[in-house]
Amino acid sequence: MIRETFxxxxxVMLIAAARSFLPDETSLVGxxxxxxxxxxxxxxxxxxxxxxxxxLPRLTGYLLCGFIAGPSVLNFxxxxxxxxxxxxxxxxxxxxxxxxxxxLNIKRLRPRLRAILSIGxxxxxxxxxxxxxxxxxxxxxxxxxxxMDAYHRIIVSLTMGTVLAAxxxxxxxxxxxxxxxxxxxxxxxLGVVVLADLAIIFTFAAVNALANAAFAAGGESxxxxxxELMIHIFGSLAMGAVLGIIIALYMKKLNARIALFIFGxxxxxxxxxxxxxxxxxxxxxxxxxxxxxxxxxxxxxxxxDIEAASMPVFAVFFAVAGAGLHWDxxxxxxxxxxxxxxxxxxxxxxxxxxxxxxxxxxxxxxxTIPYGLLSQSGxxxxxxxxxxxxxxxxxxxxxxxxxxxxxxxxxxxxxxxxxxxxxSGEAGRKEAVAGGH
Amino acid sequence: MSVRRAQTVGVALAVLSxxxxxxxxxxxxxxxxxPLAAPSPQTGLLRVVLGLAAAFxxxxxxAHPLVRRVERRLxxxxxxxxxLPFLAMGFVFRLPSVGVLTDDVVSDLRPALEFGLGWLGFxxxxxxxVRELDTLAPKTGNVVVAESVIPFVAAxxxxxxxxxxxxxxxxxxxxxxxxxxxxxxxHRSSLRDALxxxxxxAPAAPVAAAAIARSSGNAAAQLIHRVTLLNDVAGVVVIGxxxxxxxxxxxxSAWKLPHIAWIFVTLGLGGVLxxxxxxxxxxxxxxxxxxxxxxxxxxxxxxxxGYLAxxxxxxxxxxGALLTNLPHKGMRALKETIATVERPLYLIFLLVAGALWDxxxxxxxxxALVFVxxxxxxxxxxxxxxxxxxxxxLPDPDTLGLALSAQSxxxxxxxxxxxxxxxxxxxxxxxxxxxxxxxxxxxxxxxxVVQLIARARGGLSLERDMSRPSMVFSAPPPAVGIVPETPxxxxxxxxxxxxxxxxx
Numbered sequence: 001m002i003r004e005t006f007x008x009x010x011x012v013m014l015i016a017a018a019r020s021f022l023p024d025e026t027s028l029v030g031x032x033x034x035x036x037x038x039x040x041x042x043x044x045x046x047x048x049x050x051x052x053x054x055x056l057p058r059l060t061g062y063l064l065c066g067f068i069a070g071p072s073v074l075n076f077x078x079x080x081x082x083x084x085x086x087x088x089x090x091x092x093x094x095x096x097x098x099x100x101x102x103x104l105n106i107k108r109l110r111p112r113l114r115a116i117l118s119i120g121x122x123x124x125x126x127x128x129x130x131x132x133x134x135x136x137x138x139x140x141x142x143x144x145x146x147x148m149d150a151y152h153r154i155i156v157s158l159t160m161g162t163v164l165a166a167x168x169x170x171x172x173x174x175x176x177x178x179x180x181x182x183x184x185x186x187x188x189x190l191g192v193v194v195l196a197d198l199a200i201i202f203t204f205a206a207v208n209a210l211a212n213a214a215f216a217a218g219g220e221s222x223x224x225x226x227x228e229l230m231i232h233i234f235g236s237l238a239m240g241a242v243l244g245i246i247i248a249l250y251m252k253k254l255n256a257r258i259a260l261f262i263f264g265x266x267x268x269x270x271x272x273x274x275x276x277x278x279x280x281x282x283x284x285x286x287x288x289x290x291x292x293x294x295x296x297x298x299x300x301x302x303x304x305d306i307e308a309a310s311m312p313v314f315a316v317f318f319a320v321a322g323a324g325l326h327w328d329x330x331x332x333x334x335x336x337x338x339x340x341x342x343x344x345x346x347x348x349x350x351x352x353x354x355x356x357x358x359x360x361x362x363x364x365x366x367x368t369i370p371y372g373l374l375s376q377s378g379x380x381x382x383x384x385x386x387x388x389x390x391x392x393x394x395x396x397x398x399x400x401x402x403x404x405x406x407x408x409x410x411x412x413x414x415x416x417x418x419x420x421x422x423x424s425g426e427a428g429r430k431e432a433v434a435g436g437h
Numbered sequence: 438m439s440v441r442r443a444q445t446v447g448v449a450l451a452v453l454s455x456x457x458x459x460x461x462x463x464x465x466x467x468x469x470x471x472p473l474a475a476p477s478p479q480t481g482l483l484r485v486v487l488g489l490a491a492a493f494x495x496x497x498x499x500a501h502p503l504v505r506r507v508e509r510r511l512x513x514x515x516x517x518x519x520x521l522p523f524l525a526m527g528f529v530f531r532l533p534s535v536g537v538l539t540d541d542v543v544s545d546l547r548p549a550l551e552f553g554l555g556w557l558g559f560x561x562x563x564x565x566x567v568r569e570l571d572t573l574a575p576k577t578g579n580v581v582v583a584e585s586v587i588p589f590v591a592a593x594x595x596x597x598x599x600x601x602x603x604x605x606x607x608x609x610x611x612x613x614x615x616x617x618x619x620x621x622x623x624h625r626s627s628l629r630d631a632l633x634x635x636x637x638x639a640p641a642a643p644v645a646a647a648a649i650a651r652s653s654g655n656a657a658a659q660l661i662h663r664v665t666l667l668n669d670v671a672g673v674v675v676i677g678x679x680x681x682x683x684x685x686x687x688x689x690s691a692w693k694l695p696h697i698a699w700i701f702v703t704l705g706l707g708g709v710l711x712x713x714x715x716x717x718x719x720x721x722x723x724x725x726x727x728x729x730x731x732x733x734x735x736x737x738x739x740x741x742x743g744y745l746a747x748x749x750x751x752x753x754x755x756x757g758a759l760l761t762n763l764p765h766k767g768m769r770a771l772k773e774t775i776a777t778v779e780r781p782l783y784l785i786f787l788l789v790a791g792a793l794w795d796x797x798x799x800x801x802x803x804x805a806l807v808f809v810x811x812x813x814x815x816x817x818x819x820x821x822x823x824x825x826x827x828x829x830x831l832p833d834p835d836t837l838g839l840a841l842s843a844q845s846x847x848x849x850x851x852x853x854x855x856x857x858x859x860x861x862x863x864x865x866x867x868x869x870x871x872x873x874x875x876x877x878x879x880x881x882x883x884x885x886v887v888q889l890i891a892r893a894r895g896g897l898s899l900e901r902d903m904s905r906p907s908m909v910f911s912a913p914p915p916a917v918g919i920v921p922e923t924p925x926x927x928x929x930x931x932x933x934x935x936x937x938x939x940x941x
Contacts, residue, residue, distance in 0.1 A: 003720050006716075007720065010716075011713075011737070014713070014741060015737075018744045018745065019744075020692075021744055022744065032744070034548035034736050034739045034743060035736075035741060035744055036740070037736045037740070038734065038735070038740050039733075039740070041729065041732065041733035042717070042734065045726070045729060045733065311725050311726055311729045312728075312729040312733070
């Protein structure tokens, strides 16, 4: 703890010195990105360790570090640097999705498939209904909805409900990695969040089309949106399968510098995917699923290569997410954001309870699984940005509330899930299994 | 093995992150007027993505052990064996008709460049393990000095004369007198540019040196190989002094320091970063964590160096030298890590160097010719002096001079570092674009000529023991990237011990 604090102090002093070299708003092209990357990585890792002594997840430390060093507080990492580093996230998301896909062995999950489908399905529906209902009930008090008629308020409520119903595969995978968890709870939660993620993408596209029609935002017709959605989702899945084939061929024929190659693939899918209107997360998820389930290449081998490097990936990913949190925005909507987060948590916990009952989940797992569903991060933030961009009238106000709520969920969710994993006894089991081999 | 992979992944993360940053462009950069028949933004971006991805995959392929085996067999440096396609690709990608490496992309790739330079600087610094230096034959230092200083002076003086002669200001009418013009030209940038070229003249390529010197026996080959490792530092020292005395960002900077203070800032920064890296890797609980911390330390240091307009090559060399002399039981693994990733990094680095290079200016080729002649002349003169003042194991001066003539890849790193630091300060003016041609063209020309002469003399040893395991950073060195290649040991000879392992 003392060593970490000392190192953190040195790193902070170094960046403070470097930032004092040039006037506040001046930044040398390029060097700022390298400086921010190095600082964020080192400071986040130290903060993660410091925070872990208080039995909090390391990723909470990463988030806190990014938040404090970011534009909202100390401004060591400026808004521009955050913009530069956000692209790190695309590669990281691809890598995380590939790992998540590689973890999901359908054959192994088959006994739990019913539980996963029921928990995922019921949770999403419950969250969607309860949150949308709550937003609708509060709509008279929300300035950006106050003047709308009931129909439009329903549409906006649905949109916000969909965004807030999103879960977080990245946080889930990061926590499972960090705690070294292995077992039915980890597998079920990972399966649920990945499935829910897919469902939310579908739902958001449909709701978005409705909202476009309702607010005449110049969007396409529902048929056009549906077609685009099909191309987006199935195109991404198909492209992911192609990537899976390429990775499998590479591993079989060349089998050299695999990890480097995987990084190249994630980079390509992150950057080219966006240009081709495909979802990098879905592409890499599909590639991981393909490798694990349809080839004789062990997804585990692939994951093992990537897992070892997950530490810098997660540290930078979550620190950048933390730096993107805006305190001034949160302050303006704190009450609403906390209220929405509480309602969301209640909805998800209730949904999970019903889902687990339908899925006949063993009693000892029922206390832990719901806490794995509370976190939010990248997808919810991405959808909030889309809301703001698509609907200039009310989008700004809605996205402000959404960002506030996501901020609460991002901070609180991982803490609850980590504690639940530790209490369940699954934490640390991965090392034990590996050690046993 | 998995740790090695993780390490590779870590570095790839950094490079790709910076590359992906380049994809986004600079949000604060005003959009320039669209050229005729410009591609749509999406097509353009996709082209950039695919172009860089192709380069990245090619770098992986070119780092394959097979390519390295071919290099060793032929006694070629990485530049001639697999570096040229990357330089060419960088140049082609830069062409407006291809439009992959546009001005914005090249400028945004600068962090990756700094990261790569830092990595190479680390390698240079890590050669300075005092425990290993203590094992050098007496008077080896004299050889290092002779083979560094004389080529440096010869190349710097010759290139300064040519640069002054090529100064476009000579043609202007109604200008100052001849003496004033000479003085102005010298002080404007010719002196600085000539010193930078001199810095590139000192380092020699170990792979070629070992191959040539092998004809004089193993002892000579080992000695020359060590001389080449130490030679690299001369260029780094000069570029450090240039950065201290010719500050490129004085107008912008909030720090107003005398030139001499910048030397202390450079030394201090390198020292602090070395100690920080040491404490960080000592605090690591696992090898992946060690790699993450090393990666962070290098990125932070590269960013700080870039921010302060100091060459990352210099700060990292200082940090590397410090780090290698501190006790750490994982030092050998760390060195192996650094060497493993070096080659793909160097190749990607050459790609960016190729993008900065414009070989179409004839002045660059004139300079290249002068540079090669003065440098090789300097090396030969240095060899004659070294033979007098150096250890007895040295080969005859002609063989020694020839062995040390092939240019080290560090020279290209040095000139790229120099050009990127002063490009923004100089704008589009001056001889900066020529210097790249001088250094790159000079390296290729020298290597071809040296190879031909050496083969004609029958002094190039192509017989290599490929089965022997490599030893990173010790003699003999590993088969990785620009880390020097190994002269063969006699069959059954024990491998040299790695000194720092004894101090853990």
